[in-house]
Amino acid sequence: MTHPPPTKKSNRYTTRISIELVPRDRATLKKELAILKDQFAGVSLINIPDLTRFELRAWEGCVVAREYFTKTIPHIRAIDIDPQGPIPMKNLLVDNEINEILIVTGDPHTDPDATQYEVNAVDIIRKFRQEMPHLKIYAAIDQYRSGFQKEMHYLWEKQEAGADGFFTQPFFDLRFMEIYGEILAGKEVFWGISPVTSEKSKAYWEKRNCVVFPKGFMPTLEWNKEFASQALQFARKTHTDIYFMPIRIDLAQYLKGVIS
Numbered sequence: 001m002t003h004p005p006p007t008k009k010s011n012r013y014t015t016r017i018s019i020e021l022v023p024r025d026r027a028t029l030k031k032e033l034a035i036l037k038d039q040f041a042g043v044s045l046i047n048i049p050d051l052t053r054f055e056l057r058a059w060e061g062c063v064v065a066r067e068y069f070t071k072t073i074p075h076i077r078a079i080d081i082d083p084q085g086p087i088p089m090k091n092l093l094v095d096n097e098i099n100e101i102l103i104v105t106g107d108p109h110t111d112p113d114a115t116q117y118e119v120n121a122v123d124i125i126r127k128f129r130q131e132m133p134h135l136k137i138y139a140a141i142d143q144y145r146s147g148f149q150k151e152m153h154y155l156w157e158k159q160e161a162g163a164d165g166f167f168t169q170p171f172f173d174l175r176f177m178e179i180y181g182e183i184l185a186g187k188e189v190f191w192g193i194s195p196v197t198s199e200k201s202k203a204y205w206e207k208r209n210c211v212v213f214p215k216g217f218m219p220t221l222e223w224n225k226e227f228a229s230q231a232l233q234f235a236r237k238t239h240t241d242i243y244f245m246p247i248r249i250d251l252a253q254y255l256k257g258v259i260s
Contacts (some may be wrong), residue, residue: 015236016044017259018073018190018243019251023048023061033068035251042259045071047102047167047190047243052077052109059089063096072098073138077106078124079116087131094132102138102167103128122154122161129162138190139163143171143180144210152183170194170245172205173214174230181238193231194245195224195254221254228258 019036023029036043046065050058058074065072074089081087093101105121125137139158145151155166165188171177177191196202197219205211217223228244235242246254 013239015232015239016190016241017042017232018045018047018241019043019255020047020049020243020245021061021065022051022247023054023056023058023064025054025056026064029056029061029064030067032251033065036255037068039252040255040259043069045069045073045100047073047075049075050077050080050106052111052114057089059092059098062098063092066096066098071100073100073102074098075102075104076124076128078103078119078121079106079108081119081124081127082117083119083123083127087128090132093135099134100136100138101128102140103163104140122157125158125163126161136164137162138165138167138188141166141168141180141184141189142209143169143176148183164188166190167243168192169209170205171231172196172211172217172227174227174234175214177231177234181234181240184240185238188241190241190243191231191235192243192245193228194247195221195228195249197221197224197249201248221249225254225258228254232258 021029021032033046036046046062046069048058048061048065058076062072062074076089092098103121103125109116121139125139128135128137139155141151141155143151166184167190168180170192196205199219202213202219206213232242244255244258
């Protein structure tokens with residue numbers, strides 16, 4: 001297998017900061033976008049996950065976000081895309097100048113009648129690269145899913161299919177980030193950071209995502225804000241990007257003091 005050379009980066013690279021907002025409904029999304037726009041000039045862009053339990057799809061949420069931020073990145077679930085059919089959100093992306101996307105495989109639908117396809121992220125990355133070559137395509141890295149070798153092999157498959165960069169799952173340990181920072185040196189990466197401020201939330205991440213929290217972890221706002229600041233420093237030092245995923249926590253309270 002021939003691997004493409006690593007992406008070269010400028011020594012004057014400016015770290016992009018993205019905030020991941022859940023598109024529960026238009027009113028809530030606009031409220032959060034207004035807070036970010038008014039209070040946090042350091043936010044570069046918005047990325048929006050595609051959660052089928054909500055009526056607002058990710059790319060529709062990005063259209064809303066474009067009223068506040070120039071750059072938006074919708075998550076697109078591969079299993080919802082017919083590999084032989086047209087790209088359903090193609091015109092919306094073009095018409096609204098949404099030029100960056102994140103393709104994930106996606107969890108199976110809970111609705112047994114929902115249409116889904118036997119594909120993975122690699123198949124649909126390749127489809128988007130062929131049919132919408134102007135797009136910047138990101139793929140996912142799950143650092144908890146399997147060992148380094150297997151995850152890196154999957155990363156190379158995604159890159160060879162046309163992925164330009166990667167979004168990681170949230171990190172909670174700076175030492176673990178540093179290890180992946182060495183492995184991913186030269187690649188375009190958005191490091192994921194998400195606050196965990198309760199024992200229930202911690203148990204969820206351990207059970208659902210197989211996260212191993214560091215010995216000194218504490219499910220407090222203070223610990224999470226300090227870790228977020230350290231992770232941002234790491235991203236700037238390594239000329240990479242970062243996204244914050246503030247789920248079920250006051251947006252301004254979490255980000256204040258972390259970004260300006």
